[in-house]
Every structure is written in structure tokens, then in C-alpha cells.
Amino acid sequence: MTGSETTVPWLTILAVLPLVGAAVVLLLPKGTAIAKQVTLGFSLVALAVSIAMAAKFDVEGGFQFVEQYNWIDSFGAHYAVGLDGLGLLLVLLTTILTPVVILASWYDSDGGRWSANTFFGWILVLEGLSIGVFAATDVFLFYVLFEATLIPIYFLIGGFGGPRRSYAAVKFLLYSLFGGLLMLASVVGLYVASAGNDGGPSYLLEDLMSTDIGTTTGRWLFLGFFIAFAVKAPMWPVHTWLPDAASEATPGTSVLLVSVLDKIGTFGMMRFCLNIFPEASRWATPVVITLAVISVIYGALLAIGQQDIRRLIAYTSVSHFGFIVLGIFAMTSQGQTGAAFYMFNHGLSTAALFLVTGFLVSRRGSKMIDDYGGVEKVAPVLAGTFLLAGLSSLSLPGLSPFVSEFLVLAGTFTVSIPAAVIATLGIVLAALYILYMYQRTMTGPLHPATELLPDLRAREVAALAPLLLLIVVLGLFPKPALDALNPTVDRLLQQVGVEDPQPTVASAETGS
């Protein structure tokens, strides 16, 4: 792995900072606002550090901010971290969303069985671990952090939220553990496969990329990783935990779950499945593309039929994740660049949707669409932000999700016209589920119970503004993000051994 060695361990600092914050917050007195302010402070410092790192980032420089130490020699495990364009984008997504979620969830944890300190402490723990996951370049380290993220999110879902949260938390945890342990079997298999190397067993990504894993073994091990990531993403048919978890958790937790944690699934497919098992990835492509297309359509159809706003958004995510996986396994540069950018955009647009509907639900106390009507008359700002968030989710041109969705479809079209055509139907359905929901809740005659609905407060606007701003800016000018992603994708395709069908333009530099 090429890359400049840095003397200051920026990545470690960035990952540890929120963990330190969590420890501080847990020690602070309960029942005061200090804990919340300190939490917000720590998340903002982390955001500043990550922005500074992004400024230093050289798009052509391969892995950067690299740190590597031996950790457990007997296992061949290292503490190895580094960021490429993809990792950087997802770390930024994490550090952007965390302060937003903290601000948006300011009062969500009050009056529960557990103190607000616990809630905000877990959020910071989750942020730290997620940064570690996106930065890990050692499979063992990645696995450890991947599983460790389950603990904070489990307590966030199970401790705070709706009446069936305990059920949702356990369902989520068991699905994730099932996937995670299958991956464990594959991780163990990788150890045995790499034990024949000259340097002995090693979990470093670069060592594994050059390890010759037999075809059959490689396919089996690939399946272990892929199923774990498919559960995480989540793809049809292992998605059923998501609607429960996203609808029972607090809106902030749902954002962290869907926008950050679920990205680990698609991130893992790109970073680990494709890099370590290039042959098996090509082998699995037809099936994966089929599953992805099913996810796109199935998620969209179920979203249309939902009565519960939160479950509706959860199903839209199943559809969106279908697009992301489709882009990854199209194995074209546009498709993968689009998929990687899609991860970022989906994080922003879904976060905005979850938060604005969260504000709406907290005002009315119901998640059912039928309990609303004509809200735009009494709360125009809320309705406006809701519309913008919704439009970004349905990929309106001019907003950033459009760029990525277009790239994914263009990339798919060159390899499989049927898949691209069917997936394009997903866009039509997306318009349907978003606008239908908007129509039923925001327009029409005023529902009696929503007559006195207050509009968004300053804090809530402040939480939503950065997301909507980014969606608009990146929609009009996506070049910085695409520039950071293109080299990563090119290297990835080279490792998989696939070339684009014909040179096409994703941006100025592409066409390998």
C-alpha cells in the first residue's frame, strides 16, 4: 500500500477523541445540560479534525494517514489504519452526522429509564468505533471493530425509543451476530490461507491481496464476508431487522444506524470482498446483481404500502442499498464511483428524512401517516425541509443523490441492460413513495389533531441546515467527492481484474 507515513497519528486521535468524550460524559453529573454540551463539543472537535485531514488529503496519494503496528503476533493481527478516498468520505460522513444527531436528539433521551449521559456517551462510543471501522486496513482489526459497534447501537436501540424497542434491539443484534460470526468463520479461514505466506499468517489487507487463496476456498470465504455485509447493508432477504430497529429507536439512533453503521456493509463489500476475493467477486456477480435489483424494487414497493412513517423510510433504505450494491457489483468505474458516492449521499438524505420526520412525530406523538394532514399550513418550514429531504431521497436532478444514482445506472447499463432497466423503475417508485407520503401528511385539509402543530425551532433548523446545504452543494458541484473516489475505484477494478466495457465519462480522469 503506497502512502505517506505521518508522524502525528491523526487517525488514531480522531477515533480516540470521541471515546475519551464518552468517558468524560459518563462522569459528568446527571440531569444537567452540561453533558449534552460536552458531547456536542467533542463531536465538533472531531469534525474539525476530520475536515483538516480532508484538506491535507491528496486524492492521488493512495492510502494516507497510515499507521501500522504489530498487535497480536500469534494471529498475524496488526493495528493498521489508513484512509483512501472511500474511507475518507465515510469518515467525514460519520463526523458530520454525529454533531447533527446530537443536536437533533437534544431532548430525546430525557425522562427515560436511562440518563441522557448514557445516551450521549453511547453515541460518542459509536462514533469512535465507526471511524475505526472505516479506517482499518487489517481484516482482524476491522472485524473486531465491526462487532464492537454492535454494543453501543444495541444499547441505544434497547434503552431509548418506542415500546417494542427491546424486541427490535434483540432482533437487530441476533441478525448482526449471525452475519458477524459467519464472517468470523471466513476470517479464521483467511488465517489458515495466509499461513503459507513467507512472512507467516498476516491479516494486513495488502498481504491478503497478494495471497493466493484457492478458487473453491476463496468462494466459500467470500460468502462468509458477503453474507455478513449483506445483513449489515441490509439487502433482501436479510433486511427484516431494519424496519423494526429503525422504527423503534429514537430518530437520532436510526440515523446513526442507517446512515453510518449500515454503510459498513457496502463499504466492506468494496474494501474487503472485492480486494481479497477478486475471482469470487466476479463469480458471484450475477447473483448479487439479481439480489440487488430485487432489493431496489422490493424495498420501494413495501415503502409505498407502509402506514408507519419510520418503517417507510427504513424500506426506502432497503431500496437505496440495492442501488449501492448494484453499483458495486456492476464492476465498472462509473458504477463503483457512483456507489461510493451514493453511500455518502444516502447518508445525508436519509438522515435528513429521519430527523425531520422525527421532529414531526415528536410534535404529534404518532408515527402513522393517517394521523396527519395539511401540516404545511401550520408548519411551513417543517413541510419545506421535509419536501427537500424527500426530493433528495427520490434523486431529483440538481440534488446530490441524483449524481450518484445516475452514475450507478449508467455503470450498470454498460454491463447489464435488464438490470439497469428494472432498477430504473425503482426511481419511478421512489417518486411515488416520497410524494405519496408528502401528499398525505403535508397537503390537503388540516387534520384536527395537527391544528396547533408548532413549526421547527431554531435548534432543529440548525441540525437540518448543514445536511440540506451539503445535498444542494454536492448536487451542483460533485467534483471534489468524485475526484477523491476515482483513484480508489480504479485501483479496486485493477485488483478485481475488470476493465470498463468502453471508455465513458464519469468525470475528467476516468476511463481506465
Next chain:
Amino acid sequence: MMSQSTVLATVLAAASFDKPTIAYGRLSPLLVVFGIALVGVVVEAFAPRERRYVIQTALALLGLGVSLLAVIGVGLDLKTNNDGASRGSVEAMGAIAVDGPSLFIWGTLLVFSLICVLLFAERHLEGGITAFAGQAAALPGTEAEREASSRGIEHTEVFPLMMFAIGGMMLFASANDLLTMFVALEVLSLPLYLLCGLARRRRLISQESALKYFLLGAFSSAFFLYGIALVYGFAGSFRLGEIDTAVSSTVGGSSLLLAGMALMAVGLLFKVSAAPFHAWTPDVYQGAPTAVTAFMAACTKVAAFGALLRVFYVALGGVRWDWQPMMWVIAALTMAIGSVIAITQTDIKRMLAYSSIAHAGFLITGFVGAQQGIEVAGQQISSLQAVMFYLVAYGFTTIGAFAVVTVVRDAGGETTHLSRWAGLGREAPVVAGVFAFFLLAFAGIPLTSGFTSKWAVFTSAWAGGAWPLVVVAVLMSVVAAFFYVRVIVVMFFSEPVGDGPTVAVPSILTSITITVGAAMTLILGVVPQPVFDLARTAGEFIR
């Protein structure tokens, strides 16, 4: 070299009486433990009743401490053998192997025992007396029992009994011939049977557990002994090394050997509580005083796996193609039964017992890989190292978990019914948090010792070709995770029923045990390398 001297010894023994040579220095860890146990018996006879508790506790701690120092001393002095894979020597006329694995297991047993003694000595929780029956001979519910209890009598015999058990365990894991091993098995078992029946509260269930353990234990000992007899009939020797020679020089199968092997396996698998010989475990773990359960769960498992590995790797390594299929089935069965039946348990101690069964299955998974020192290259870990690491990790976690069980109480003593633990997370967040941490370690969540140890046994099993077993183990881990998580749900997310549980404040003794357990669970999860290095230094079994 060794076999020459032993052959010589046999020849001489036939001709004339030979004065045995005993290397007292190398056997000093064993001798100290047995010596202190005997002193403890004398103390019971002569010291005034009110002083016994202090004297016995001090003696036990001192004895275990000195023995641990002796282990370190012997370990530093261990010589590497010609084959390069093993270190140490066979002592006591071929009866005891003082090799690297023996010393590793001795050290492990002694450390576990040290923190278990603290649990035995805890007097805060029962209002100034230990958790053991005042007078075991007094029938439950009689005047004699009430009198014993009102006079504040306590059984300090538990300390010498424990020391005998520890001595037996150490001998069991290091025995180099089958007869010594059998004697050691009895020396470790008999005190345990007694200890199980000595609970101060809920004495009937405690005595029932002792009786069940005794009957089934005696039954399995008989199997073990019969197996030894058959193997002797095949090999003409009790020595593990000579059995290995006989096994290797035989072409084709021998029904005598196979039958003997199977019967010995029954005896050993009973002790590690592997299915289908696990039936005693839940009853005994539930009925025995919790301190004794902790001691059994950690130490018996260590000793029994030490013996199991020694017998099957050293004496029967040559016929591993014959015993591996059997062990595959047993490993899968043990994991499945332990994990699946644990789901339906409503008593914490029984649940931990089934968890212990499931963990025995994971350990056997590591054992069947049978990757020995010569077959693994470079930094790869051998099966023996993986299993020894697992034993260390599991022991600390399990002792810690049972120690937590002793402090969750209501008016009737320890309250082990799961429903009574509801709301514990609110009542005592630290205790519940620590217990949740132990449960996560049992479930094998990363950053706990449960993960690194599972990882170690899985890799050694996979490297030994047992990857289907690894897949089964992984699936069973998910099932097992379900019931560990269920306890966490009950503790943190359920509303308490009635008054809710209370957490008694223990003395410094139990606190130390819980702290050590939790700290080691974390340390072995994050920086396990030193223990792996130690296990590597220990090398393989001497032959």
C-alpha cells in the same frame, strides 16, 4: 534417553528393589500444596474453633502463593529437550511429567485457586460467617442445624478440602502414567463431592447435588479405570510414552485399544462435562455453594482438559485418525446441547452450567484439530496453545461471573432465578455492567477474552482440517449469544418484579475476585500476546 532409563528401571525393578529417586525441587509445587492440605487437617484437630478461619485462610493463601513461586522457579529452570519441541523432564520414576504444559496448567490452576480462596473466605455476605454449612452432619430443618447456625459455627474444613482438590488437579494434568492419573482423578474428585454438599442455605438441593455428582462421578471413574485396564492389556504398560510406542508399532486396528480408548474418553469427557456425559453439570452447578461452583467450573475444566490432551496427544497420538471422528461428533453435540438447552433455563446458575457445557464443546473443537508443534510453522498457534489459552481466558471470566452471582441476593440468600434479576441494571449499574461484560465475553464479542480464545481454537481446528466443525461452532455461538443477550435484556431493559433484586456489598475479598476476573477478561481480549508467548514457551507435551 527417557525411555532407556525407564526400561532400565523396569528391568531393575523386576530383579531387585530399587531406591526411588525423587527430584523434590521440581515437584515442589505439588508437594507444597499437599503439605499445606495436611497441615490444614492438623489445624482442624488442634486449633481453637474461633481461630481456625483466619489460620486456614492464611495457610491456603500462603500455600498457593508459595506453590506459584515454585512453579515460576521450576519454569525458569526448565531445560529444552533434544527434540526441540518440548521442555522439561519426567520425574518421580516416570510418574509425573514436569514439562512446559504441566507448569502452564499448574500456574493457571494456582492463580484460579488463589482468587477462589477469596470467594471461599468471604464472610460479609452471610452476616459474618462463610457460605458453608455450619455443621454438615446436622440434618436440614432439625434442632441440631438451628443450634449450629445460632452458635455461628462454620466448616473451615473447606480449605484443606480445597487444597487436596487442587493438588489432585495439578497431579491429574501432569500424570505421565495412567495409574497416577487415576489416583489423581480420585484425589481431586472426592473433596469436590464433599464441598458440593456443604451449602449453608438451601441445603437439600446442595446435598442432592453432592450425591448426584458422587454417584455419576464414581460411575465414570469406573469407566476410566476399565479403559486403563484394556489399554494396559494392549500396550503392556501404564506409561504414556510406552503406550505411544506400542500404538505406533502396531499395524492395523486393535479392538482392545479402541475399546480402552473409548472407555478412557468417557471418564475424561465426564470431567470436562462434554455431551452426552454432561447430565450432572446443571444440577451440581446449581446446588453447590456458588464459590465451589466457581472453583469447579474453572479449575476442574483446566485439569481435565490438561489430562485429556495429554492422554490423547501423547499416548494415543498415533491413532488420532481413530479418535478424531468420535471427538468431532462429541464436540458438535456438546456445543449444540449446551447452547440450545441453555435457552430454556430460568436459573442463572443452571444457565451458566449449560454455558460451561457449550464452552467445553468449543474447547474440544480446538482439541480435535490436533495441530502439534512440528506441524505448525512460524508464528502459527498449535492446538495445545489454543486450548491452554482458552482455559485461562474462560477460567477468569467464569470465576468472575459466579462471584457476581454471590452478591446478588434477597432475604433468602442468593437469588438466582432470572426473573429476580430484572432491573438489576438500575439497582446496581456497576455490578450489572460487569456481569454484562462477562456475558459478552462468554458470547465471544471482540475486545473480550472470549473472542480471542474462540478465535484461537477455531483457527487451530480449521488448520487441522476441521472446518465443518468451525462452522457448527460459529452457528452455535449465535444460539449461545441469544441467551447471554437475554440476561442482559432482563438486567437492563426489564422492569423489576416486586421489590427487585438487591446487591449486597461484599468484603474486599469478593471484590478482588470480581475485579481480577473482569480485568483479565479485558486484558486477554485486547493484548493476549503475552499469554500466547508463554504458551509457546511452554512447548509441547514431553513424550
